[in-house]
Amino acid sequence: MVEAYIPTEQDRQSVKMQPDKFKVSGDGAFFTIQGEGESIGKPAVFLRLNLCNLECGWCDTKYTWDRTSKEFWTEGQDWSYEKTLLELSRYPTKRLVITGGEPMIQQERISKFIGLIPAWEVEIETNGTIAPIAGLATRCQFNVSPKLKNSGNKEQSRLKPEVLQAYNALPKTTFKFVAQSVDDIREIDAIIAECAIDSKKIIIMPEGRNEESIRQHALALVEEVKIRNWRLLPRLLPR
Numbered sequence: 001m002v003e004a005y006i007p008t009e010q011d012r013q014s015v016k017m018q019p020d021k022f023k024v025s026g027d028g029a030f031f032t033i034q035g036e037g038e039s040i041g042k043p044a045v046f047l048r049l050n051l052c053n054l055e056c057g058w059c060d061t062k063y064t065w066d067r068t069s070k071e072f073w074t075e076g077q078d079w080s081y082e083k084t085l086l087e088l089s090r091y092p093t094k095r096l097v098i099t100g101g102e103p104m105i106q107q108e109r110i111s112k113f114i115g116l117i118p119a120w121e122v123e124i125e126t127n128g129t130i131a132p133i134a135g136l137a138t139r140c141q142f143n144v145s146p147k148l149k150n151s152g153n154k155e156q157s158r159l160k161p162e163v164l165q166a167y168n169a170l171p172k173t174t175f176k177f178v179a180q181s182v183d184d185i186r187e188i189d190a191i192i193a194e195c196a197i198d199s200k201k202i203i204i205m206p207e208g209r210n211e212e213s214i215r216q217h218a219l220a221l222v223e224e225v226k227i228r229n230w231r232l233l234p235r236l237l238p239r
């Protein structure tokens with residue numbers, strides 16, 4: 001077992017949010033292909049923000065929120081809006097995907113920043129527990145990924161029906177559920193019914209960290225997805 005990192009007082013001060021600055025992860029900004037969801041396959045520059053309000057057991061970016069990890073305390077960065085724009089503009093695209101962590105924790109900053117880039121297409125990847133402010137609601141595409149029981153979070157933390165209903169009412173929202181089995185599909189059915197989510201906005205993504213596990217889970221889910229008239233989309237794993 002890896003021992004928990006013990007932060008110094010300097011570390012504790014460094015992770016505090018600064019006015020009009022993003023708290024960015026060590027990944028910063030990076031250029032790649034959108035690997036999932038509505039715009040799968042499109043080139044995009046990603047901005048990965050620190051901090052999250054959930055603690056998913058299988059999370060592959062725990063360093064953005066896990067306070068037992070050294071990376072959380074030592075790799076975060078404070079980027080001004082000018083610094084952020086400079087970093088994003090290095091790449092040949094005007095599609096920005098803001099991810100995390102949970103970006104909506106910093107949505108006031110996001111709203112101010114996107115005012116500087118009116119020609120860009122902006123996506124926000126969110127767990128759907130924090131409702132968007134007016135400045136973002138009509139401007140951004142929201143890739144909402146509600147978490148299931150398999151995330152390990154308590155239901156009252158991971159499922160906010162009123163927030164999911166608010167996202168559902170927006171024109172540029174999709175709901176991506178990561179699933180492995182028929183049991184997951186039944187849980188998704190219950191969430192959709194409780195929150196009155198538009199079935200045309202549902203995307204099912206097979207869970208997996210390699211091509212074979214994604215394929216196997218897709219085969220296990222395809223019939224259930226077909227009869228519900230949802231979409232089944234893979235996760236791209238660029239080499």
